[in-house]
Amino acid sequence: MFHWLEQKPFFFAVVLFLTIAFAGIIEVIPDFAKQSQPTVGTKPYTTLELAGRHVYIKDSCNACHSQLIRPFKSETDRYGMYSLSGEYAYDRPFLWGSKRTGPDLMRVGNYRTTDWHENHMMNPASVVPGTVMPAYPHMFTNIADIETAYAEAYTVKAVFGVPYDAEGMPKLGTLEEAQADAMAQAKLIAADMKNQSVKDAVANGQVPEIVALIAYLNSLK
Amino acid sequence: MDQETLLTIQGYGKFFVILFVFIVFYSYAYSIYKRQRTGERDFEKYSNLVHDDSFDSTPLEKRDNSIDKND
Amino acid sequence: MQSNAQLEYDYSIVKAFTFTTILFGIIGMLVGVILAFQLAFPELSNLAGEYGTFGRLRPLHTNGVAFGFTLSGIFATWYYVGQRVLKMSLNESKFLMTVAKLHFALYFITILLAVVTLILGITTSKEYAELEWPLDLLVVVWWVLWGVAMFGMIGMRRERTIYVSIWYFMSSFLAVAMLYLFNNMEVPTALVSGYGSVMHSVSMYAGTNDALVQWWYGHNAVAFVFTTPIIGMIYYFLPKESGQNVFSYKLSVLAFWGLMFVYLWAGGHHLIYSTVPDWMQTMGSVMSVVLILPSWGSAINMLLTMKGEWQQLQTSPLIKFMILASTFYMLSTIEGPIQAIKSVNAIAHFTDWIPGHVHDGVLGWVGFMTMAALFHMAPRIFKREIYSKSLMETQFWIQTVAIVLYFTSMWIAGITQGMMWRAYDEYGSLLYSFIDTVTVLQPYYTIRAVGGLLYLVGFFMFAYNIYKTATSGRVLDKEPVNASPMAS
Numbered sequence: 205m206f207h208w209l210e211q212k213p214f215f216f217a218v219v220l221f222l223t224i225a226f227a228g229i230i231e232v233i234p235d236f237a238k239q240s241q242p243t244v245g246t247k248p249y250t251t252l253e254l255a256g257r258h259v260y261i262k263d264s265c266n267a268c269h270s271q272l273i274r275p276f277k278s279e280t281d282r283y284g285m286y287s288l289s290g291e292y293a294y295d296r297p298f299l300w301g302s303k304r305t306g307p308d309l310m311r312v313g314n315y316r317t318t319d320w321h322e323n324h325m326m327n328p329a330s331v332v333p334g335t336v337m338p339a340y341p342h343m344f345t346n347i348a349d350i351e352t353a354y355a356e357a358y359t360v361k362a363v364f365g366v367p368y369d370a371e372g373m374p375k376l377g378t379l380e381e382a383q384a385d386a387m388a389q390a391k392l393i394a395a396d397m398k399n400q401s402v403k404d405a406v407a408n409g410q411v412p413e414i415v416a417l418i419a420y421l422n423s424l425k
Numbered sequence: 426m427d428q429e430t431l432l433t434i435q436g437y438g439k440f441f442v443i444l445f446v447f448i449v450f451y452s453y454a455y456s457i458y459k460r461q462r463t464g465e466r467d468f469e470k471y472s473n474l475v476h477d478d479s480f481d482s483t484p485l486e487k488r489d490n491s492i493d494k495n496d
Numbered sequence: 497m498q499s500n501a502q503l504e505y506d507y508s509i510v511k512a513f514t515f516t517t518i519l520f521g522i523i524g525m526l527v528g529v530i531l532a533f534q535l536a537f538p539e540l541s542n543l544a545g546e547y548g549t550f551g552r553l554r555p556l557h558t559n560g561v562a563f564g565f566t567l568s569g570i571f572a573t574w575y576y577v578g579q580r581v582l583k584m585s586l587n588e589s590k591f592l593m594t595v596a597k598l599h600f601a602l603y604f605i606t607i608l609l610a611v612v613t614l615i616l617g618i619t620t621s622k623e624y625a626e627l628e629w630p631l632d633l634l635v636v637v638w639w640v641l642w643g644v645a646m647f648g649m650i651g652m653r654r655e656r657t658i659y660v661s662i663w664y665f666m667s668s669f670l671a672v673a674m675l676y677l678f679n680n681m682e683v684p685t686a687l688v689s690g691y692g693s694v695m696h697s698v699s700m701y702a703g704t705n706d707a708l709v710q711w712w713y714g715h716n717a718v719a720f721v722f723t724t725p726i727i728g729m730i731y732y733f734l735p736k737e738s739g740q741n742v743f744s745y746k747l748s749v750l751a752f753w754g755l756m757f758v759y760l761w762a763g764g765h766h767l768i769y770s771t772v773p774d775w776m777q778t779m780g781s782v783m784s785v786v787l788i789l790p791s792w793g794s795a796i797n798m799l800l801t802m803k804g805e806w807q808q809l810q811t812s813p814l815i816k817f818m819i820l821a822s823t824f825y826m827l828s829t830i831e832g833p834i835q836a837i838k839s840v841n842a843i844a845h846f847t848d849w850i851p852g853h854v855h856d857g858v859l860g861w862v863g864f865m866t867m868a869a870l871f872h873m874a875p876r877i878f879k880r881e882i883y884s885k886s887l888m889e890t891q892f893w894i895q896t897v898a899i900v901l902y903f904t905s906m907w908i909a910g911i912t913q914g915m916m917w918r919a920y921d922e923y924g925s926l927l928y929s930f931i932d933t934v935t936v937l938q939p940y941y942t943i944r945a946v947g948g949l950l951y952l953v954g955f956f957m958f959a960y961n962i963y964k965t966a967t968s969g970r971v972l973d974k975e976p977v978n979a980s981p982m983a984s
Contacts, residue, residue, distance in 0.1 A: 207456075207460070207466065210657065210658075211656060211657065211658075213647070213650045213651075213658055213666075214647070216658075216663075216666075217647075217666060217670060220663075220666065220667055220670060220756060221670045221674070223446075223753070223756045223757055224667065224670060224671045224674065224756055224760055225674060226442065226446075226757075226760070227760030227761045228674070228678070228712055228760060258696075261619060261620075261621040262617035262618075262619070263546070263549060263551040263552060263617060264550075264551030264552065264554055264555060264617075264619065264621065265551055266551075266621055267550060267551045267554040267555075268550065268551070270846055274769040274842070274845075275769060276769075276842065276918065278917060278918035278919075278920070278926065279917075281925075281926055282917075282926060282930070289703065289704045291703075292702065292703025292704055292706075292707075293702055293703050294702060294703070295702055295703045295706070296698050296699040296701070296702045296703075296706065297620060297621055297622050297698075297699040297701075297706050297710075298702070298703050298704070298706040298707045298710070299621065300707055301846075302623060302846070302850065303846060303847075303848075303850065303851070304846035304847070305535070305934070306930075306934075307930045329538065332931050333931075334931055334934065334935040335538065335931060335934065336534070336535050336538040336541075336934060336941075337538070337541075338534075338538070338541035338542055338549040338550055338551070339541070339542050340546075340549070341542075342545055342546040346546075349692065349693060351691050351692045351693075352685065352686075352691070352692030352693045352696050353692075354689070354691055354692065355685040355686055355688075355689040355690075355691040355692030355693075355696065356685045356692070356696065356698050358685070358688070358689040358691065359683055359685040359688040359689050359698055360698060362688060362689070363683055363688060364702070379691055446757055450750075450753060450754070450757065453750070453753065454750050457746050457749065457750070458746065461746065468745045468746045468749070469741065469744070469745050469746070471657060471659060471660075471745050472735060472741035472742045472745055473741075474581050474655065474657070474659040475581065475659065475731075475732055475735045475736050475742075476735070476736070476739070476741075476977075476978075478580040478581055478583065478736075479580075479975065480503060480504055480505055480583065480585060482583075484583055484654045484655045484656070485655060485656075485657065486655065486656040486657055487654070487656065488653065488654055488655065488656045
């Protein structure tokens, strides 16, 4: 039997593939349904927060920051309650990260504020001397892409049944409605900021990346 | 089907599949050494596939349908 | 030597991939060195505005070395080793030749596009799967082309038995195809909604599921890009260069199946203490430890291949590269399982020990073996003597020192930081603020950056040596059998 297989490359390939695929089938698939149940109180991101999440991904903040608090006292003391599976139910993609060059950000919204982020993102070293985090002044001028954020929210609602517009959940509606809601949320954040060009942009109906990012960071709780 | 039964099936499935692969693997190992010992097949000669690999050298075992059929 | 009537192996594709191995090697490693210096000297983070920040460059580095440098090396050696041990030439089939050329062209275009899109920040954020969906589709196309070339070549072979190196290449092809497809399942948002950027997509999986699939992929991409094809290479190039038989062909076959079966189970070790189910984490740990067996099976088989011929280690720098590569393979395959033990993982995870471990493997094992393979092929594909043996020797020592600097500093950095994060004072409050655990790493980051720089310098010496070999090495009138000829 084995001899035969060694000489038959195509059957060989099939057996090889089954051997390789086998772990995945048993390991990954059966737990899928359970893991995707949201915990009570977890809500999908608003359009503005989602746009901020895109900024976070665009600049790969996850290369240095985790969003996963492990169940150790030293971690819960530092970052807050350890992570639960259901809290990530609306995270597409997940942003756990694999390296903590900077601290965990899973619940950063609990202890950092808009103005703190504003100063820190503009120049981290001026807030925390000795940091290795890059400065992100370009976020104060780049404009966030609200339309793509809307497109994503629309897609997950249509394809995966994410409960936008449901009772007690964030409103999505049409693109115009979503843009108006995002502007309203952006205005609240800009009101807490001091950078004049950001304030002007928001007043003119544009959302700089930093505003969207801060909306996202504030939502991490 | 609820989560519990699913997990149970998964657990059993896993155990038996691992057992199966384990048996296949070791019988393969056994078959290799047995075939080498009885002289049915010399595995070590396949090292020569590396040494003797210029385009005009004769193949170690020619591909030949009459042999393939006998396997 | 060149008679026109006679068929020969065709090395044009091999040459093309050799070129990209060097090109993407330089890009990927250069970016890596920049990143290392940014962590040591953060002022360097903002020299190129948004395009030069750590987050933008990091995917460029990982993709550059994994899918640029390493994959090119794998393809180059595949088209070389594949033709030779199957005893078929691409010249014999117009179809396969075309497929191979298309494979190269599309691959090259994809990687160039990857460089551009990643710098622009177009990324899915999933590690080693950062490319957005249009590029993913391109990847699928040339991966399939590779498969067509592979099975086409196997189908045309003259040699009945398929040498074990080919098995390893086959496993890479199959496994990466499966893993890549599943992990990159994503829905392009503009197609569904009609709004927003065409490049954007959203993952099919959410949260914990996404993490599971990602690390099932991430871990095994390492297995089937950085491990199996490289083992395939060493099973060909070490016996060939040294003139020795593989110590035990039977062992090589058994280690192959052992590796195939066990490797896939170990992915769970990336998610220890996360929110994935406990049994899966435990499985990940246990299987990672079992993985030592087949890994060491191959490594020991390689080292014993040199039995009775150890003096070659002194005389041939090429043998030096390969033996050091197997040694680093042993080191990283024992280090990985250690890190997968739950209690060790609690300290090591999220720290610099992890990149330290990765670099033992990629600098020592993948890098050295790929360069050795290219060195061995150079006299055969260019029909010229290797340009300089002494340059090779120097390169070897510079890069060896580089690796040692790299991993020792990262071990210390990782363990130091891991311990500081969990240190308490006598009143039961955390002893260090986060920034304390960052500033303490500065000296280690500096040493690491110097190590990386030395490795890059060595790589430039390698590139120069290959370039000179191709253009001005002494012309050989006959293909060397074993030991590659080198001018002192």
